[in-house]
Amino acid sequence: MLSSQDVQAYLHRIGIDAPAGVGIDALTRLQLAHLQAVPFENLAIFAGRSVTTDNRWTFSKVVDQARGGWCFELNGAFAQLLEALGFTVQRLAAAVLLGGPNKIVDHLVLEVVLDQPYLVEVGFGDNAPIVPLPLQAAGPIETRCGTFEFLNSPQGTTLAQIVDGVPEARYRFKRVNHDPIDFEPASIRLQEDPALHWSTSPFATRLIDDRGSRLTLTRDGLKTTRHGQVEDRPVDPHEWNDVLFEHFGIVEQVPPEALERRPD
Numbered sequence: 001m002l003s004s005q006d007v008q009a010y011l012h013r014i015g016i017d018a019p020a021g022v023g024i025d026a027l028t029r030l031q032l033a034h035l036q037a038v039p040f041e042n043l044a045i046f047a048g049r050s051v052t053t054d055n056r057w058t059f060s061k062v063v064d065q066a067r068g069g070w071c072f073e074l075n076g077a078f079a080q081l082l083e084a085l086g087f088t089v090q091r092l093a094a095a096v097l098l099g100g101p102n103k104i105v106d107h108l109v110l111e112v113v114l115d116q117p118y119l120v121e122v123g124f125g126d127n128a129p130i131v132p133l134p135l136q137a138a139g140p141i142e143t144r145c146g147t148f149e150f151l152n153s154p155q156g157t158t159l160a161q162i163v164d165g166v167p168e169a170r171y172r173f174k175r176v177n178h179d180p181i182d183f184e185p186a187s188i189r190l191q192e193d194p195a196l197h198w199s200t201s202p203f204a205t206r207l208i209d210d211r212g213s214r215l216t217l218t219r220d221g222l223k224t225t226r227h228g229q230v231e232d233r234p235v236d237p238h239e240w241n242d243v244l245f246e247h248f249g250i251v252e253q254v255p256p257e258a259l260e261r262r263p264d
Contacts, residue, residue: 002084006059010081013037013063022086024114028131030085031120032210034078039068039248040125041204045191047254048199053108053183055080066249068204072187074123075108076180082120088113091180094173097158098127105186107171108178111135117175119150119159125205127161127170130212135175145212202259204248215247219259222247 002010011018014037019026044051044067051057051073058076061067068074079089094107110120118132130145140162141148147162156174160167190198197203205216213226221234222243235243237256244250 002059002080006063007081007084010059010063010077013066018085022114024118024132026085027082027087027112027114027118027120030078030082031122031132032130032207034074034122035130035207036209037206038062038074038122039204039206039250040070040074040123041068041248041250042070042198043067043202043204043244043250043252043254044069045198046200046202046258047252050191051187053180053187055180058180068206068248068250069123070198071108071123072180072183075110075121076183078120078122079110082110082112090175090177091183092173092175093178093183093186094171096171097169098171102172103155105183106190107173108183109171109173111175124170126214126216127168129159130207130210133159144210202254204244204250206248217244217247 014033016029016033019029051069053072053076055076058073059080061069061073062077079091082089090111092109092111093105094109095102095104096107108123112118112120112132117135119135120132121128129143129148131143133141133148135150137150139149149160149162149167151158151160151167156172158172159170161170190196193199201219203216203218205214207213208215216223221232224231237259240259241253244252
């Protein structure tokens with residue numbers, strides 16, 4: 001459990017004061033603040049440095065090092081903050097479905113129980129809700145960043161986003177609580193696969209407002225998505241680290257030759 005000093009440091013990291021009480025408004029405010037302040041990024045993995053799912057690691061990386069990370073780090077750290085603030089949290093194992101059928105656990109997402117259970121996500125980047133979603137809702141759920149729906153099957157619950165009237169699967173999960181260490185095999189496997197984008201393509205992305213607008217930096221440049229409009233700005237490899245710090249607050253020295261080298 002985080003100490004009171006840890007909690008204050010975490011709240012300072014995401015730029016808000018402690019919420020009054022434990023409820024949906026407080027949870028929504030915390031989630032939005034986290035998504036805007038803490039980037040979803042893979043730069044440590046791209047640089048070949050190992051990361052872990054340990055609670056001490058995830059808190060230190062997000063708060064002490066002022067970095068971002070991937071789902072195991074971001075949702076892992078956020079779970080600790082929520083628990084310290086009095087929320088009841090479960091860590092759910094999910095299989096990402098963006099690339100098609102998948103039964104292998106490769107994602108950590110949170111269930112937070114208030115008057116009813118809610119899905120809470122701060123570690124998926126694009127194509128994910130930015131506010132808590134009621135897990136017991138039947139049918140489409142309208143949010144400030146799109147429409148989502150939970151589809152139930154014997155294999156688990158699938159989070160889908162409605163795109164042009166058609167549900168597109170994001171990931172499937174079972175509502176079973178796990179310990180942080182349970183995700184370590186998935187973390188190791190994803191880090192050690194040289195063909196995956198975690199190791200081949202550097203990126204950082206975060207929200208820039210509470211309506212779903214997003215800023216994304218890749219090897220090709222800086223993309224701003226706002227109200228359905230996309231603005232692309234090329235970034236010279238020699239300026240990439242400066243842009244990373246300016247827009248994401250991350251101090252990292254990605255060599256220009258690493259940005260110019262394209263994955264096979």
